[in-house]
Amino acid sequence: MEISSLKTLLLVQIHGSIAGAARALDLDPSSVSRTVANVESELGIRLFQRTTRRLTVTEEGQAYLTRIAPLIEEFDAAREAARGLRGTATGLLRMTSSVAFADQMIVPLLPDFQTLYPDIAIDLQSSDTNLDLVEQGIDLAIRLAPAPKGELVSTRLLRTRYRVVASPDFLRAQAPITHPTDLERVECLRFALPGLSQHWRFRHSGGVPFDVAVRGRLMISNALALRRAVCLGIGVALLADWLIKEELAQGRLVALFADHDCTATDFETAAWGLYPNRSYLPQKTRVMLDFLRKHMKDRA
Template identity: 55%
Template sequence: MAALVARLGSFAAAARALDLDPSAVSRSVAATEAQLGFRLFQRTTRRMAVTGAGSVYLERITPLLDGLSQAAEDARGEGGAPSGLLRLTASVAFSEICLLPLLPSFRERFPGITLELIPEDANTDLVANGIDLAIRLADAPRGDLISTRLMQTRYLVCASPGWMAQSGVPDHPGSLAQMACLRSALPGYRDRWIFRKGRDEPFGVPVDGWFLTRSALSLRSAAISGLGPALLPDWLVAGDLRDGNLTQLFPDWQCTATGFSTGAWALYPSRSFLPRKVRATLDFLRAELCNR
């Protein structure tokens, strides 16, 4: 339990992860400290910190605990299929468009896995919230989490046929600077879109407009309603482009708001052993999504 407290940063977080009363966690750690004969944590009313001796101890035992956990899981699953509760989080739009259609195949493939899908646009702390796997849409992720790319993504400037009939078809991305664009309120997306043609040098176009939202689904609906052009990911608008609800304005140009190497990345806590259920889910998602 001490290793979990150190990983999550507080007794309260560990208690939430284990569904226990914080006092029970505190008593367990105190009993461990009494048995060891030294303090693992320095505690004050405002903060908690791992002691020097605690840091040495936890660094040595964490790989052993992970190994024991993996050995138990391998023994339980020997000759059988992956099983247990798997908590997966992704953005609301990606969950709706890309993940929910895969559920029938996932259920058929892994009947022993109970999947808890958590659609949310905030980047939740995986460890503190007991989440096994997250899907993030971005350039290559940075940080302490392990990441693997599930699929490449592209961004497209799209508008409805009705908007084009009323406002005309812009012949160059620079024209967007004089138009009321539909903008994502996410940091890095609201003020400038970047374009590149072939091997030419990329250039930014300042964008403005009266409508902003953090919801990709709302942004797509606003574009379909004819309210203006929007920068949207290809996986979100593929069906609308096919059905004629939206039109790509600059098919000869690459466009983005952050970088040209965006993708859908699977992230999971950095640890020595990967649970069988997570490994199986990763392989499934990679196979299903890589050809989108």
């Protein structure tokens, strides 16, 4: 029995459907269904109970899959270890991150990564929706957030800081904005995500945090578009440092409140690499994590 067939069975179990496993494998569902049927025929047992609406693991199937899962992991771990000794990393690496972070922080690094690791193919899915790593068959997600919680394994790649910024033209047209509470009277460009649009949080030199209510006629769900809008002088915005580094250096934006920390959620935010919780880390994922951790700080 082929290892690939056994892996297919485990994916069907994880995703709870033939269709989900097929998406993860980038195969036609009929091909996955045939693989399951062939294994069941060879074993002489039914692994899955299938109806038109759902798929469940049979008692015999559960016993079988529970036994083979650690063996498959050991097989993959041995293969990755052998490749590591050989000095090569290969395979398809499926990644995801937000649209803006992919554009600003990941894509510019890919030419150097591909030079170092020519045998790794990359499928980068940029999305401002947090994709399900298991359901979508994704090896690595880069997420911007406080320390993640849950079943996924996380490693910090880059500490992130936020700045309140505006264009010079916008500031010239306003009364002086010298304290965060002054934002209550100016037009603020807000990020259109739950919990990020009504209040911004500030802290002076490590003191007690306080919230400032912000208002504005424009909410935008994409950070690149939000940066464009603030550069056009439409209002004030709260943006990550890695997104506005060039604009600040060239004078297209001005950072306000240099003596305050600011955030929309939590002051200890970072870019995190997340991957499925498993007993080993594939070499293709490991080398990408190490590469991003080393080179991202140069772009922040």
